[in-house]
Amino acid sequence: MPQTPQEIVEHTRHQLFSDSRLTLADIRVDQQQDTIRVHGAVLDRQAADGFMHALRIHAPGVNWRDELTTLVTGPDYGWALNQRAVADLRREPDNFSERVSQTLYGEPIEILRYQGDWAFVRLVDGYLGWMHVEPLYKCTLEAAQDYRRHTTHAVKRPLVPCFAHPSAEIHEQVALLPFGVRLLVEGHDGPMLRIRCPDGKLRWVATADLISLREVAHGTIAALRQVEPWLHALVGTPYLWGGKTPFGYDCSGLMQAIFGLLGVPLRRDADQQIQEGKLVAFDEIEFGDLIFFDTKTRTAEIMTRPPLPQASHVGLAINRTDFIHSSWRGGGVIWGSFDPHSPFHLPTYDRRFLGARRYLKPSP
Incomplete structure (x- = not known):
């Protein structure tokens, strides 16, 4: 059992803030006579109060002093919209640090603090990490929410060109927008749709490259049926750890992109995604279900793994036996299959299957 104040703090911090994807606890302690000062940074007052309460329960005889600061009330706190097609979220404020996720064009970003040219941020799915400040168009919370609420269309092809002029000549191309990006369309100029950017600039995208959110953003099987042909176009996209676009996907990033287009906000990682939705038995898997696997347990340990192994891979069911997934x-x-006669079948799919979840509503 932890004995010293430092050991008690570390033990409590590990209990309450073990998931660094979603929580922050940069906490230190020092002693002044009979008082233990607890200082550093947490996300918000609720986290600070919960931590101090846990310390006092664990060691009621210690005079704990709460000197924690909260990032959501700090001097750097604010909001932004991503004005790049895609921007990386890094584990540390360094371009060579691990890419843990990405944010797409027009997505709201909560800024928690700055360090040089980097911002520690929280994305819409709760993921924490560091972004370079260049992609950030700073604005108010109200402006970020207003922009997102008024988006009308989404990119339906893997990558579509965006132009600075409705003539759409090749020298006017300014960006490639990835599948699933939501756009605010204000009108049309011939075959081109006029979009409003987060910073207020106007850009143009071909009408044929977009789909109205009214057609698909209602979280139904019918909506997924409508976008299914576009999923085939994503086959062959390279694997990219932390990736969420056709420049490169990881497994859960692909699922988040597909379901985001349908208006279903999935959490970021496979072990998080398996915790939600409706549990589905293996013999009841249908089109649109998410299929989860344990890819981390060594093959020799598969039969003796603990009763609740952690999901580390996810795919999307296309029918009873076949699925699409992004595989390292x-x-x-690529395609995968539980059918032993399929060219896409691997025995490991059967051995490592953990379960399935249903997120989508039945078609009306």
Whole structure:
């Protein structure tokens, strides 16, 4: 059992803030006579109060002093919209640090603090990490919410060109927008739709490259049926750890992109996604279900793994036996199958299957 104040703080911090994807606890302690000062940074007052309460329960005889600061009330706190097609979220404020996720064009970003040219941020799915400040268009919370609320269309092809002029000549191309990006369309100029950017600038995208959110953003099987042909176009996309676009997907990033287009906000990682939705038995898997696997347990340990192994891989069911997924071993987005007669079948799919979840509503 922890004995010293430092040991008690570390033990409590590990209990309450073990998931660094979603929580922050940069906490230190020092002693002044009979008082233990607890200082550093947490996300918000609720986290600070919960931590101090846990310390006092664990060691009621210690005079704990709460000197924690909260990032959501700090001097750097604010909001922004991503004005790049895609921007990386890093584990540390360094371009060579691990890419843990990405944020797409027009997505709201909560800024928690700055360090040089980097911002520690929280994305819409709760993920924490560091972004370079260049992609950030700073604005108010109200402006970020207003922009997102008024988006009308989404990119339906893997990558579509965006132009600075409705003539859409090649020298006017200014960006490639990835599948699933939501756009605010204000009108049309011939075959081009006029979009309003987060910073107020106007850009143009071909009408044929977009789909109205009214057609798909209602979280139904019918909506997924409508976008299914576009999923085939994603096959062959390279694997990219932390990736969420056709420049490169990881497994859960692909699922988040697909379901985001349908208006269903998935959490970021496979072990988080398996915790939600409706549990589905293996023999009841249908089109649109998410299929989860344990890819981390060594093959020799599969039969003796604990009763609740952690999901580390996810795919999307296309029918009872076949699914689409982004696989590191497969090099990117590929087909998989539980059917032993299928060319896409691997025995490991059966051995490592953990369960399935249903997120989508039945078609009307």
